Amino acid sequence: MSVLTHADFIYVARELQARSGIVLPPERAHLIETRAGAIARREGFLSVQELITTARARRDERLITAIADTLISNDTQFFRDREHFDFFRSVITADLAARRPGARIRIWCAGCASGQEPYSLAMLLEEMKNEGRLLDCEIIATDISPRILEKARAGLYSQFEVQRGLPINYLVRHFEKFGDQWRISDRVRARVNLKAHNLLSDPAPLGQFDIVFCRNVLDNFDDDTRGATLDRIGGVMSSDGYLVLGEAENPAGAMTPFMQAGARPGIFTRATAARRAA
Amino acid sequence: MKSCLVVDDSRVIRKVAKRILEDLAFATSEAGDGLEALTACRKQMPDAVLLDWNMPVMSGIEFVRQLRREPGGEKPVVVFCTTENDIDHISEATRAGADEYIMKPFDGQILQSKFAEAGLI
Numbered sequence A: 001m002s003v004l005t006h007a008d009f010i011y012v013a014r015e016l017q018a019r020s021g022i023v024l025p026p027e028r029a030h031l032i033e034t035r036a037g038a039i040a041r042r043e044g045f046l047s048v049q050e051l052i053t054t055a056r057a058r059r060d061e062r063l064i065t066a067i068a069d070t071l072i073s074n075d076t077q078f079f080r081d082r083e084h085f086d087f088f089r090s091v092i093t094a095d096l097a098a099r100r101p102g103a104r105i106r107i108w109c110a111g112c113a114s115g116q117e118p119y120s121l122a123m124l125l126e127e128m129k130n131e132g133r134l135l136d137c138e139i140i141a142t143d144i145s146p147r148i149l150e151k152a153r154a155g156l157y158s159q160f161e162v163q164r165g166l167p168i169n170y171l172v173r174h175f176e177k178f179g180d181q182w183r184i185s186d187r188v189r190a191r192v193n194l195k196a197h198n199l200l201s202d203p204a205p206l207g208q209f210d211i212v213f214c215r216n217v218l219d220n221f222d223d224d225t226r227g228a229t230l231d232r233i234g235g236v237m238s239s240d241g242y243l244v245l246g247e248a249e250n251p252a253g254a255m256t257p258f259m260q261a262g263a264r265p266g267i268f269t270r271a272t273a274a275r276r277a278a
Numbered sequence B: 001m002k003s004c005l006v007v008d009d010s011r012v013i014r015k016v017a018k019r020i021l022e023d024l025a026f027a028t029s030e031a032g033d034g035l036e037a038l039t040a041c042r043k044q045m046p047d048a049v050l051l052d053w054n055m056p057v058m059s060g061i062e063f064v065r066q067l068r069r070e071p072g073g074e075k076p077v078v079v080f081c082t083t084e085n086d087i088d089h090i091s092e093a094t095r096a097g098a099d100e101y102i103m104k105p106f107d108g109q110i111l112q113s114k115f116a117e118a119g120l121i
Helices: A006-020 A030-035 A037-042 A048-058 A061-071 A082-099 A116-130 A146-154 A168-174 A223-235 A273-277 B011-023 B034-043 B060-069 B087-096 B108-117
Strands: A105-110 A137-143 A175-178 A181-184 A192-196 A209-213 A237-244 A258-260 A267-270 B002-007 B026-031 B048-051 B077-082 B100-103
Touching: A006 A048, A006 A061, A030 A037, A030 A048, A030 A061, A037 A048, A037 A061, A048 A061, A082 A105, A082 A116, A082 A209, A082 A237, A105 A116, A116 A137, A116 A168, A116 A192, A137 A146, A146 A192, A168 A175, A168 B087, A168 B100, A223 A237, B002 B011, B002 B034, B011 B026, B011 B108, B026 B034, B034 B048, B034 B060, B048 B060, B060 B077, B060 B087, B077 B108, B087 B100, B100 B108
Parallel strands: A105 A137, A105 A209, A137 A192, A209 A237, B002 B026, B002 B048, B048 B077, B077 B100
Antiparallel strands: A175 A181, A237 A267, A258 A267
């Protein structure tokens, strides 16, 4: 088995971090070997080592981007951390609807990978609509990787993927069988607006948001990048908005403070005077 | 400790399922077809039933229909585990009273996820 040289590992890790903020620790160097293998084969290289040496020597932007892209984690599932979705359904939406009756609620799924998170929210909104709770919600879902966004856009999931976190009634109501795969319904898909966005860049063009889901993304960043990213996110959140992070994550390092919403791990609000007074 | 009755005509599948369920802290018992399962349930209702569809003597769908008519038969959480993987079968199963549905092939992760879905863990 070929093993990357230390210099090549450092090079790939630096390129990945510069492009995405993601820190690849040395103990996970093997990910480069396993994930970049397909690119090496496709591009006619004999090994991952040869692919990286060549990309590095030629400063081949296309190859470097492809290598970085393949190293970004896309691990997700429908209704991951179910508590967050229960809280969204029962508390967040009710709170925002009461504060601003009739106003559109804007949701941002930052780092949505193959779409399971925004589609889970969209399915919940469909279910709520069927129960007579009509909410005007807009879901913007972004990811850095055009490759994974393509999968999200197709809305096609394997039998394995639809059996992780998705209740069977939701599969029946919101999916149709498509060959060996399952395709999410047009109704659910139409609720989600998918866009490419890098969290290292300014999110202002995406607009203002009342709820931001950014789960299990920031923990891949170093402290400075995490803090700066939280500040950028805070900058596009309404003063009474909610921030939902991964269950084990917290918004430490942000200049603009957030505070935990109730006892739920991972859910925060902007610590503003307006909300404290409410 | 919760109990789960594993109903499948394949001994291999029963063994695989048992091993996963025991890791999830279930006490397991086995039945090779729907009728055997029904007999076991009449003696003592388990907390959960993991249920194949196509079996000799009595199929899974017949079993769940019968079970739901038995005294106390509304109690067990029934999770299908079958190669039948089209919407029609799934809908038929839930209408008959199944709580969740696993499409084979399955692994520990799927079984755990579905049991959590059904409120068993």
